[in-house]
Amino acid sequence: MAKGTTILYLFAVAVLGQALTPSTFLTTVDKERLRAVFEAAQPYTDAANAHYSILGLKLLGATIAKEQDVCKSVTSTLKSDNVESWFHASKAAAALSSCKLPVGNAEKLLNEAVSAGGSVAAIYYAFFALKNLGLPVDNAKITAALSEALKSDDSPLSHSYAFHVATEIGGAELGKYFDLIEDIIAQADEVDGVYLQFEGGLSVTAAILESAYKLAGKHGKAPTISEDKVLKFANYLLSRKHVQRLKSAYELLAAAAILSNNKFHIPLCVTLSSSIAVSQSKPTVQVRVSDMLGGSLGKTTVTADSAKNLGDQSVVVNKKQFKDTSDESLFEMDFMANKPSSGFYKVTVSVTPAKADARLIGTSGAAVTVKVTTQVSLDNVEIGVADKDQASAPKPVRVQHPQKVGQVLEADFHQKVIMKFSLTDKTGGAMFRAHQTFVKLTNLESKQEIIFVAESDSSNNYKFELNVGGSAKDFGFKTGKYSLELVIGDAVIENPIAWTVADVALTFQDGPAATEKPDQYAKKPEIKHMFREPEKRPSQSVSMAFTVLxxxxxxxxxxxxxxxxxxxxxxxxxxxxxxxxxxxxxxxxxxxxxxxxxxxxxxxxxxxxxxxxxxxxxxxxxxxxxxxxxxxxx
Structure with a gap:
């Protein structure tokens, strides 16, 4: 067993971070949490909240109860003098059946918003509000105003608004704005080589992805976005799946939906579905292959290209196929059939759909982490007391775990306590080196604990020596009876050990009286600022002479x-x-x-x-x- 298993585990996480294929998706629990966010917005007090809540529930396939009452609630939130309010209210009403908003002065207000000096956002709101209300739209005026507005605001978010409008208008505008997708995507920022996002976070990133793929779908050509960038965008979206804000929850769901159902790019999500730990009692590794929403990709073949031990770099699996299950998205493999040693493994997975689908990306290079655990036994345990100068040979007492030495061991400041033991992997029978091996001595009267580390040699045999006289200060020179406990733990050990081996009576030489350590969490005295002491004044005669001068x-x-x-x-x-x-x-x-x-x-x-x-x-x-x-x- 390589030393520092926990460190290797952190290394494993770092290595897997370079695998771009998403290793998570929007699970049923995630969707229920998002649904709760959408439902918590009711009753609606704001048109924007109604828009995001109703459309979010629709994306989740939920039924809107009492739609007529909801329609009245949406109508009551409408601010008739606000263009953005008309947009949100009309979007919400359009998602409901038989919900009509009172038009009133909407046509005049919305057409006035489409002016040469208007912002891109205002034009976007006005255009879709007119469309949703069934009012006439002057596409030429919209197109001209949009082009003019983009000259003063060419941010990625403004372009996402323009993509939505161009998708709806169609015609020559499609090609014009489609060519801009590549330039806009190039402005995204990469984080840790795994995530891709725009300045502005989730809102801007989700808006651009949704609008770009809708525009590309209408134009009939794949957007100029490389596959690795799509995977990095997917990783970023899924890293934000725990959002709690209503608007962010809707935007996340809308972007995940478009990346799960479009004509060009659908990222695969390869997720470890079983526990990360496998053992002889639980030998099966399960992986789930789905889209970002957890949907099935149809009949596929999943292969473990390799399984590499992150400690000694040995490969225990090579091109082994996972077995199908009753769930079309779930695949499993008996990992322990390969007789792996304990440790962490990086399992590289590839996916081959039964029916060729050029849209699927991330079909190779996906990786999951598997931890092979084992049970260990304590062997050859000896404990005894010897002179510091080793003039006389120690008289060790052999003891079997979990028994306790029947007699109290006595050691004074001229002696030392010696304990030896070894660990054996019960599965393979090999010597085992644990990451955590401590010896804890507890004063039976004061309950004060002192902990030491038991070190192993090159043969993985452990030895602990306590120089009683040299350690007196650590014990506060407190003579008395101590309980000696052996504590062993490791990330891959199924049976961590905490074993009271013996009671030891320690006698220390006279030293300074033991004092209790101050409580580091106790209230500290108040710190008050003090001015510097004034310097000594000169004599009165000198002061008077200076005053006269x-x-x-x-x-x-x-x-x-x-x-x-x-x-x-x-x-x-x-x-x-x-x-x-x-x-x-x-x-x-x-x-x-x-x-x-x-x-x-x-x-x-x-x-x-x-x-x-x-x-x-x-x-x-x-x-x-x-x-x-x-x-x-x-």
Whole structure:
């Protein structure tokens, strides 16, 4: 058995990710979930919800109960002044029998939406609303407006609207828009080499696929989409099959329906129908071959081209045919008849229809994962105590699983506990190497657990050694009786083992008192931000000297004013001038307060309040002075 089975399993998933053939489909459970999404929209309060719900139920083949009541509900949701509402309501009404919407001013409103300046979406809504209501449609006007609108918005979603309109109009428009399909598909983004989607996600991707295949069907030519791209689109759609939004659920179902029933491309879905695990008691592998909706593809032959062990790369199956079952889509094979060893296998499958069908794609290279499980036995189990320096040979005690050693083993800090064992594959009889082999020691008094790993050698024999003195810190220097338990597990083991082998009395040398580990999930103390401690202020004499030096220029200013005089004749005694100087004085006073006792945040808050009137008064004062000077010059 190769080491690291779980790692190999992850590798298997990565390898299978490169197989483009879808490995899932919309199962009965998936359809029931989608049906519940559609039914949850009732009673309808919005025309769009009615549209997606009713058409979604129709795609699932469900019967719409009380259609007349549903028709009244759809009519009540209609907004007569909204083009999009007319589109959704008319779509819903058309899906019901004998449901007629009151036309009213619809013809005028919808024809006005088809204008040279209208958006592609508005033209699409108006066109189909007119068609659904049975009102006359000017195809030439629609075509001209659509071409003009695409010049300003050539996004993939806008082209999907145009494809739908061109499909309905037909004629020369078919070829014109059919040639654009290849360019639009080229804009899709590839993810992980397996998925293909458009920016905008499921809505845009589903809309483009549905419209492109409808347009191609009307034109009678296969769309220019390579088979691998179709498979990647199918993989993306199926990866979104758990959607819960009403609109997304309908779009997913509509796109899956068109990829399951069209004239050109139908992706196969090869799914593992049985459990991933096979064993001697359950040797059968079943695969289901269907379209995306789970529909049968008719009589087919399914062959396992190969089954490769992902560990040692051995091939145990080569060109072996699956057997038919009563279900036309289900095929089975006795995998254990090939005598595979335990491990993970990649089974490559090819499908050949009884009647040639060029539409089917993904008929080869499909892959499913199979896990061959086995039971193991514990053999040659020995446990004993020996001196650390091995001056004396250990005295092992042999024990059979699931029995427990009858005596308590005693070991002090000069000794070590040794346990040896091996694992045997019961099916093939070969030595087995498990991915998880642990030895757990539990203090019988405190219930504290310490877990160690048992390592295997090159012959797959396991050995565990516990140096009592060297491990004292791990045990918190806590002397006492411990339960020694062997835990063995692996992804391919059917009978994982948790076996209490013996009780061991461990004696440790004196050490620091054992303390309980703090609870990492306990409530932590609140973290509060603390400002940095202010630096030590200078002495009072230094501060006073500095203050005097700062005030010297002000004293010089007043002395100069006394000597040369002060001219205040030009001071404008107005509200703005007085207010500005008062506010300016308040700002300087605030600076003084900041110097003495305010902190930065308090100062900024007060400055914010003072700044607004200071700016307003100052602006008005300067404006009046400038206006006065301008008048004097003139």
């Amino acid at each position: 700062v005030l010297v220029p002000i004293a010089i200013l007043f002395l100069c004013w006394m000597k040369i005089g002060v001219n205040i004749a030009n001071f404008p005694f107005s509200i703005s001038a007085i207010g500005f100087h008062v506010c300016l004085a308040a700002v300087f006073s605030l600076y003084y307060c900041y110097w003495t006792h305010l902190d930065m945040f308090q100062t900024l808050r007060y400055l914010g309040f003072l700044g607004v009137p200071t700016f307003i008064f100052g602006n008005r004062m300067l404006s009046s002075i400038a206006a006065k000077r301008k008048g004097e010059k003139s």
